[in-house]
Amino acid sequence: MDYQAGVSGVVDIVPETREEEEDVSSSRSRGWVNGLRRRWRQLLMIAVAIILLPYVLILLYMPSFVHPISTLMLRDLVFLRGYDRQWVSFDEISPNLVQSVMMSEDGQFCIHDGIDWVQMRGVVTDALEGESTRGASTIPMQTAKNLFLWNGRSFIRKGMELPLALAADFFWSKRRMMELYLNVAEWGPGIYGAEAAAQHHFGVSAAKLSRRQAALLAVSLPNPIDRNAGKPGRGLRRLASLIERRAGRSGEYIKCLYE
Incomplete structure (x- = not known):
């Protein structure tokens, strides 16, 4: 048991x-x-x-007293490179530069809602047909990229850029948009904004830029590292001449900025 x-x-x-x-x-x-x-x-x-x-x-970023920096400026700070950017208000930037940048970068700036859908459809059509695509970035798209995203071509970045451009165009006035863009755009290694660019390349303030100087700065924007506005080659001078002529006839295109 x-x-x-x-x-x-x-x-x-x-x-x-x-x-x-x-x-x-x-x-x-x-x-x-x-x-x-x-x-x-x-x-x-x-x-x-x-x-x-x-x-x-x-x-x-809507108030004019806010002076944001771009992601490229932030990168330069992280890598201890430093940069030159001197913020100036829209009224302190020569109309010559505003006209030239619009005619070079975004001729429909005053009438689209952040995206030039006609140009965008053309790019999509070319891509679907296997052809090389042309640029369709608007100033709002480039501003959104400069402030919030990164450089380089990718569908992910472009997909993020489009709604940001629409939102920015909705909340910012056209004058504020242009002011932001011209104060964060890169014009050479460590050179950001119209004031630093004008002084670095031509030794004048952004308010004193001539038509020719403004046109040279405008056509250097797509590739400011290789295109030196202060020491332009023959091709860059030819493009500047074209933009200078267009800027001289841009009165109807810039009414949203100077009315």
């Missing part, structure tokens, strides 16, 4: 120990899964915050 009871006691203990081990293992598994879910939720929240941050900044 005592032996059987002892055996019975042993038999009774073994299943209970296995159940406890299984419970511990299951608990650990659930804990790992819950921890992974928490991490994924945290990562998702961080990703959503990063995506929404530029839209919050668009609202914060």
